[in-house]
Amino acid sequence: MRQREDFKEGTLGANLLTTVTTIDFGSDPGFATIAAPDYATIVIDPEGAGNGPEIVYLTAFTATQTTGTITRGKEGTADPGLTHAAGAAWSHGPTIEDYNRFVWAWDSAAPSGAAQVDIDLAGFEAVQIIGWMKPANDNVSALMLFSNDGGSSFRTGGADYRWGYHYVSLSSTRGAQGSTGAAAITLGVSQGAAATERISFNITIISPGDANVFTSYAGEVVHQNFNAATLIARVAGEVRTEEVNDFLRLAFSAGNIASGRIAVYGFPTP
Secondary structure, three states: OEEOOEEEEEHHHOEEOOOEEEOOOOOOOOOOOOOOEEEEEEEEEOOEEEEEEEEEEEEEEOOOOOOEEEEEEEEOOOOOOOEEOOOOEEEEEOHHHHHHEEEEEEEEOOOOOOEEEEEEOOHHHHHEEEEEEHHHHHOEEEEEEOOOOOOOOOOOOOEEEEEEEHHHHHHHEEEEEEEEEEEOOOOOOOOOOOOOOOOOEEEEEEEEOOOOEEEEEEEEEEEEEOOOOEEEEEEEEEEEOOOOOOEEEEEEEOEEHHHHHEEEEEEOOO
């Protein structure tokens, strides 16, 4: 796990040659003890005054000591590393990798009149989808479909998915529904009058980029059924094949998306 501590910087206490994996801070740098799988990010020569900058990972360190073990040339900097002279500056702070670890993967202000919304999942460990969609047609279901070919085609086979949800209405009516073999994942029961209704959701997609597990999702949905009852549902489902799924489609079972707003956050694959 990536470790962070405030206000750590200094200068090297000894030369750091190209293949050396021990860093000499010269004095106690103030880090707490670090052991695998934890590490701290250090930028050597951050201003480029010498041969840097070079990003290294401090992978082993004992509190109050003056030396530690590092992995050289990380995050796109020179590997197996550069030569740095004693006295070269070092700093412990955020790098571009920190800003990329939780980013906007995709954002649609308003998919008005669109037949569907396609979301790029490539390169993400997990994706969170927060938004709402209003149907153009009455009595339709909100669906999710996955693609394993970059969005060229989407799984619509009769046994591609399994899913389920458990719901409660504002009148305390409870129920459940699901499918063990389906051509799409349903986010909820049929929508009612299109003129007045929409479906809101907070869905997390899990492991879309792992070829060794089923891509799955879990989340919560608020919507109205064809009897105009407001339902709050917990939903979950999965793709029934172990493979990378790099695109997701949101759509209604018939007609277009009259209006909506969807934000998607992604946690990149390390």
